[in-house]
Amino acid sequence: MSGSNSSVRDAAARAEAVGLTVHSMPAPELQSDARRTRVGRIKMLLVLLVCAAPVVASYFSYFVLRPQARSNYSSLILPTRSLPALPLRTLGGKPVEAASLRGQWLLLAVGPAACDQACQKRLYMQRQLREMLGRERERIDKIWLVTDTAEPAPALRAALDADPTLQVLRVPREVLATWLQPEAGHALEDHLYLVDPMGEWMMRVPSDPDPARVKRDLDRLLRAASSWDLPGR
Numbered sequence: 001m002s003g004s005n006s007s008v009r010d011a012a013a014r015a016e017a018v019g020l021t022v023h024s025m026p027a028p029e030l031q032s033d034a035r036r037t038r039v040g041r042i043k044m045l046l047v048l049l050v051c052a053a054p055v056v057a058s059y060f061s062y063f064v065l066r067p068q069a070r071s072n073y074s075s076l077i078l079p080t081r082s083l084p085a086l087p088l089r090t091l092g093g094k095p096v097e098a099a100s101l102r103g104q105w106l107l108l109a110v111g112p113a114a115c116d117q118a119c120q121k122r123l124y125m126q127r128q129l130r131e132m133l134g135r136e137r138e139r140i141d142k143i144w145l146v147t148d149t150a151e152p153a154p155a156l157r158a159a160l161d162a163d164p165t166l167q168v169l170r171v172p173r174e175v176l177a178t179w180l181q182p183e184a185g186h187a188l189e190d191h192l193y194l195v196d197p198m199g200e201w202m203m204r205v206p207s208d209p210d211p212a213r214v215k216r217d218l219d220r221l222l223r224a225a226s227s228w229d230l231p232g233r
Contacts, residue, residue, distance in 0.1 A: 072220070073213035074194070075183065075204040083199035084179050088169045091146070091157075096169055099199070105140040105222070105229075106195040110176065110188055113150040119189065120156070123166075125211060126192055130165065132215045136222050139229065142166045147173035147189075183207070194218070197229055 088096040109126050111119040123144060130137045142165055146152075149170070152160065160168055173188065179201065182188050186207055192214075194203035203221070205214055222229070 072203075072217050073210070074206065074217045077202050077204060080196070080200035080202040081179055083195065083201070086171050086175060086179070088171050091151070091168055091170065101141070101143070101195075102199040103197055105197060106193075107140055107142050108180070108193040108195065109142075109144045110147060110180065110191070110193070111144070112148045112189075113146050113152045115152060115156055122192060125209070127163070127166070128211060129192075129214055129218065132211065133218060133222070136219075139222060140218075144168045145176060146170045147176060180204075194221070196221075196225070 083098055083101065086098040088098055090096060107126055107130065109119075109122050111122070115123070126142050126144075130140050130142055133140065144160075144166060146168060147170075151157070152168075160166060177188055180188060180193050181204075182190055183204065183206070190207040192205040192209075193201060194205070195201050203217065
């Protein structure tokens with residue numbers, strides 16, 4: 001009997017110990033940590049929404065509230081495509097962070113270094129479009145993305161160096177093609193591309209475009225973005 005009683009007491013002691021162990025877990029602290037994590041995530045999302053709200057509002061105004069703006073000449077990219085971490089380099093081989101391009105509207109030309117007559121025409125139009133914007137031109141940067149490792153001809157290189165408003169960067173064509181895309185039936189090099197200050201590709205200019213009609217598109221976009229597009233770099 002005494003052995004039986006001892007076994008019962010031992011079993012009860014073990015059960016009590018297990019109970020104390022379970023109940024001694026800091027459940028309130030775990031719940032508090034989980035609550036703080038949820039609150040932190042909610043706050044982060046709210047901050048992101050506040051930052052993005054002006055951009056969303058301006059595009060909503062451009063695309064929805066102003067139906068006359070829907071008669072755009074260039075192709076709007078919906079949804080927009082974020083600037084990836086492109087392996088950019090200068091013609092001299094110096095690496096350039098893709099993120100450093102944010103903060104300005106970007107008017108992009110694309111093509112190999114040889115730059116045939118059509119390429120030179122696009123570079124000229126790129127320049128003219130920026131100049132046609134008058135005082136708003138300072139909000140736009142011109143970039144020529146060279147898609148191979150060749151060197152531009154000396155005469156072209158001299159012309160590029162003489163234009164301080166044009167930045168020339170190399171990027172592999174196959175990498176660039178994962179971000180920018182041409183109109184069906186056209187090559188990547190056939191267009192000018194517009195990227196907003198947030199780094200979002202959002203417009204593609206037609207091949208062989210009418211400069212006056214492209215300018216109207218740019219004017220509308222710059223007006224729509226005036227509430228959030230702060231002075232650039």
